[in-house]
Amino acid sequence: MQSRPMTTSETMLQGRMASARSFLVRNMVTIMFLVLSAVGYKLSGMTPFLFLMDIVARLSRNAFLVLALIIPVMAGMGLNFSIVLGAMAAQAIVIFVTHWGFAGLPGILLSMALVTPLAAILGYLTGSLFNRTKGQEMIAGLILGYFAQGIYELVFLQLVGGIIPMDNSTIIMSSGVGVRTTIDLTNGLKYGLDWPGQYWGNDLLLRPTLPWAIIGMAVALAVGIVIYQLRVDKRQRLGSTQLVLAGIGLAWACWWSVQQIQARTQINWIRVPLLTWLVIAGACVGLHFFSRTKLGQDMRSVGQDRHVAAVAGIDVNRVRIAAIILSMVMAAWGHIIFLQNIGTFSTYGSHEQVGLYSAAALLIGGATVARATIGHALLGTLLFHTLFIVAPAAGRQLFGDAQIGEYFRVFVAYGIIGITLAMHAWKQILQRRSVDQ
Amino acid sequence: MQDKSFLKDMDLARLIIAAFFILLCVAAIALRLDFAELITSSLARIGMWGVLVLAMLPAIVSGIGPNFGVSLGIVCGLLGGLTALELAYRLEGIVAFSPGMLFFIAMVFSLPFALLVGVGYGWLLNRVKGSEMMIATYVGFSIVSIMKLAWVFLPFKNPEMAWPIGRGVRVQIALANRGMAQLLNNFLAFRIGEVVVPTGLLLTVALAIFLMWLFLRSRTGMAMSTAGSNPRFAEASGITVNRQRIIGTVLSTVLGAVGILIYSQSYGFLQLYEGPMFMPFVAVAAVLIGGASVKKATISHVIIGTVLFLGIQVVAVPVANAFTAEWSSMGEISRKIIQNGVILYALTQAGGE
Amino acid sequence: MKRVLVLAVVFIMLLSVDVASANWKIGILTGTVTQNEEEYRMAEQMQAEFGADRIIIATYPDRFMQEQETTISNMLEMAADPDVKAIVMVQAVPGAAAAVDRVREFRPDILIVLGSPQEDPMVVASKGDIVLNTDDIGRGPQIAEQAYAMGAKVLVHYSFPRHMSVETLAKRRELMKAKAEELGMLFVDEDAPDPTSDAGVAGTQMFISEDVPRKIAQYGPETAVFGTNCAMQEPLIAQTIANGGIFPVQCCPSPYHALPAALGVEVPEDKKGNLDWILEAINGKVVEKGAAGKVATWPVPVNMMFMQAGTYYAVEWINGNITSKNDKAALVRIMEGIAGRSVNLTEYPDTDNYYLYLSDHVVFQ
């Protein structure tokens, strides 16, 4: 508290500094990540081609899974580590669909259709469990994962081939019982969604080159912004600064893409799995729409305060179960997308990757256990994977020793996640302080 | 630690898990397993983990929640252990250390690291109130990774620890050479029938628990638990909350360092590299299964959790194996299903908030 | 389009070939010493032999099960360098098959050698040009015979469900059991906690160090133990020797694997990497602990040999000495050169590029 009165110019300067500061504070994690990724990229000596190829693949693999975590956060259930169960369900269905010999897009659609009821049942059971362990969802989710792993092994190691008949020498072990450790989806579901055309003998279908895809997306975004500005209520419209920034960004992206096309760079070899991206975009739109429905509103209500929601007559337990069911189904679909892109998976281990990394990506995007948006999910996936692509090479270049590079990468990767989370927490404290003043 | 509060902490969930433990023991006897040996192993395992689980207590009590970053303390302990071994090698021929002396030196060397790291870590956790658990997890992972660099680069010369081919310290370092393996376990160990009681180990754990009990009743201890349970009340009472949280973190880190040395002497090897990565999860699971929450923990939670969780881990596998002797792989599968199923069931019986 | 793309790449590479033909590189993808020291050291040795401008080393993550995407990225990054003509990956951990698939999408020309694969043999065989593995199936009866020869009356086999879903490991267990029973030994099948499950590595190791004394107490000192997982080996060896049991061989046979650590062998600076010396040193320790004749291993560190052989093969292939990506005769020649003894390679059933290697044991006495 200052007792000396301030002059006008001082006040104005302070105001401007405060707004610059608040911008930095608000975006400090993103800014830090951009700087880090840029430095890492420079250090790694990577070509843009390699980087873009990898990030396109990783984005289309993982974005949907990260989106699956949003709904439980909305319903106040924190990070849903039980999506591992959804992934197991997806693997189970994929194994059967592969056994039946379905391939390509039809196979993917069939898998998604079949996995939905299974994941919904698992979601219902998990949700019921969480309702009986309110406040201990995290440890319950963790132990549930181990429990489900046991059931999964029981079914696929002991029952399939024996009690559940399945006769397929590439899937079942030679003893006749138990599924092999690796399932190869080549000539099956692999790229079923990414390159749907290959199934019908046309590789080009729904696979534009990256520059063209960027131009297309930029145009779509611009149109979207215009429509948004025209349709929504005044107070929700974007500000002029935001519009100008968006305009510059989109224009630059288009200009860069045109350059790439003209120069016939390697970038033109990278192809965007358009259908997958459409599915992800559909999920985003769906989530946005969902959050404005009655059920979505109920989830947000329950998420803020279970007691208040209950007094208002909302069936809290039912809403929580619905949230887990939706999350579980989305996770199962997301894992199918993941598997069809990867192409081979380890029967008893692939689902392990799902929980922790998706959660980390979401958190890095700026989400907290209490608040997560689509933007957080997409930004987080992008930043997280950028770092993971750039870091190994950067570590190697920095130390000139592959092993040391790897150790350093893991240190940086985990350290960055830790620092990011710390910065989010710190940011909140800073913001709370500035609100108070 | 009064009997009354001990009983109160044994709520329904705990009773179910305890009943399951007893059932496993009965099954072990019925299946004619070497029950005395199982009890011996259980006692040793409980003793090994006792101090590591205890490390969760000051963390929870001071308000930072279960310390997923106890791996920081663990690497400090390992560093102390390595330093002691290195010292013994360098001074070979000048001073001959007895195993006990060496163990003591390991502890002494790990303490400055643990204190320093604990203060820094506590400082970090004070910046991020409300998100400690998630951050601690990743800080823990991160420190384990950076220590891998240290294991490769630190100038240790003791050939007992060296890789057979290249530079650096090997993944598992045998303590038997210097007589440190089972040092505490064998101290005053005696037999009741076939059961071997690792007296020294259990006494050490009991001593640690007793000291913690005393500490919690000291002025600092009271201030720390006040800061943990209601920070605003604590501030109003003239307690510097951040300082108390740092004290809690330092204590937890130090206990982690001491705990890993006790663990390692019983196991017989120092485990470096990936070894400490997931140890915090076991300790956290144990204290939570003992009935603690992220905000509240007592000494009885630590004891109950350690005995039940680690006891079950020891007995469950052989029992499951014996049950399914004729059915390959079923032992481990049924262990996973039944053990985790029972814990889940117990959690549901707690009924949530 | 894929074909067009591939053609485009090949074309561009052909353009660069005339200047780059002398400019070849080989990528070695391996684990850090955390996983196993041998492979990483061999990679370093290869780099020293051919120069850092020839051999690029990259590592897959320590937590490769969880970070398969990183494995893929690392192999992709190597393949993106047009100078890289061959990639040697030992051990080919889960994720290798997916990574090879990616590489093949834009670099079908690259020679890929996979050593000690952990994925399904049929899948791996369809991805790599050459796959090298220990003859796990052959080792089934071999281990039983070895244990019998060392005086065992009981053979305990430690594993867990995830490993028993690996075709070769499951088959090895079946054949081991059959052979043991044929020889009149009692075969005991024991499940240990999976180190990747809730029990963790520490849980597995604790179980082993508790269970081995139990088994030897139950069946007597003529008990041989075998464990399928690398993390089990140190406690397995330590407890077997301490309780007077028999240890026929490790999961990944090599004098360097687990034996020096479990026995507390002291390795002076000047003896590092000296195979004969380490065999001597282990022998000394085994005898000192009164376990003469009760501990055995293979005299060749197989993973090191796979990497070395893979690299040599790649070099010869790049130089044009070998024209086929899969030339068994040349491979055998190279391996015999490394091992200094005759090498017998067999193919995994229904494959022509998945080679199995079997060696005799050396018993410490």
Add this chain to the structure above:
Amino acid sequence: MAVEPVLRMKGISKSYYGTKVLDSVNLSIMPGEVHGIVGENGAGKSTLMNILFGMNVIHSTGGFEGSIEIAGQPVQIKSPLQAMALGIGMVHQEFMLLPNYSVTENIKLNREVLKPNLASRIFGPRLQSLDYDKMYADARKALKRLNIDIDEYATIAGLPVGYMQFTEIARELDKEHLRILVFDEPTAVLAESEAAHLLEAIKEIAAAGIAVLFITHRLNEIMEVCDNITVLRDGRHVVTKASKDTNVIELAELMVGRSMEFAGRKQHYSHKGRPILEIKQLTVDMPGERVRGVDLTAYEGEILGIGGLAGQGKIGIANGIMGLFPAAGDVKVAGTPLPLNNPSASIAAGLAFVSEDRRGVGLLLNSSIEVNIASGAMFGKKEFIKTWGPFSQVDQAAVRENAQKLIGELDIRCTGPRQLVRQLSGGNQQKVCIARALTMNPKILLVSEPTRGIDVGAKQLVLDTLRRLNEELGMTIVVTSSELAELRSICSRIAIITDGRVAGILKPDDSDVNFGLLMAGQPISKGA
């Protein structure tokens, strides 16, 4: 005109585990009537309301006896949902609001206006979209009925307490078919002006034909708005009277069951000791209660009152002095300058504080009574501690003894010193706070809102305790309170805080007009 009562509860009895908490209570309300219910804590008011609301706690403990009729129809109310469907609404004592929602979203909580869409046609009505335009319109309408100007787009978090209360009421008004509206202590958290506004609103609601059940501790308010008043005592129905036939004194007697002196007791502390607490240009950065430069002196042995409207900064003064919020200025205790922003220093200087935020700052809810009582002295003064060099241990025996003494002295109703504070009633919790402060043996006792949220009987006991401490021990006490009447009943001087500064200092027997003027921020004109 034979109008049917909209609600009739007949012979309601209820037992919890064998203890009778309600015994044949009758209640009957006409449409448009404002009906007050008064009673001490534990008289059975909340149980009665729980029965009316069909709360689960009633049915899970064996239900109740008696019958309920709504508009002449006998009904079985099994759940809050059903109660709402029958047109019963409730404004809760604790806010039932979601802080991150807008005013509108809170008003429309679980009664959102929906419109069907493609998804809802396929997957069912739960996927209908929210019709925000209609929701905003409805919210505006409901707020207008309360005659209050709240932005329906505003987010609840950050609104003043009073606005939150009105949002709750607007939510109930927005319900169609609302027939009965229950107010459970609605004014407990409001400043006096807001409370007055609320009472006006209640009258208007009743005028629209809605029956209002009004529960409060403030008897003056009851007298002002209620047509009829029911008094409950120990679960029994004492009497129902028309408010015009009774007065505050009688109601208080009926409630407590003993005649008591109430308010307006004249104190004449003419004695002025030496200044013990001198405050100069104190500014405190306490959100919502900012202090902008207070000069104030307390003299040894007096009870100094600090009053004023909510949000004017009166609460901030004590919090600033105790170092709980950032403060600047000069404060001297017994002539010695007090370092600010340092709670330990404040405690060491002999200040003890009973916070207005009892559950947040004042108590360790999950600890025992004895630990709570001893904690202040333990940390602030190192008492109850046995020390050996660097080692120390809590002196359990001394802690126990002290707790038992104070439990007796302050008449704290509990099962023993080891009972958890969480389990105590509001009044008893407040006594624990005072006991904690007394244990520190302070030179000056700062007490904020000592009677907030506790019932009449306990209120009187707390005030008596303060007075006794002052009279018997000569302790200097600074009381901050929103209730002018209680300040006037115990203080020797009352400072009125307006806009973060001292507007003036009055004697307890100064005229109401003067108090009113100062609170409104106007100078007292000579001769007024």
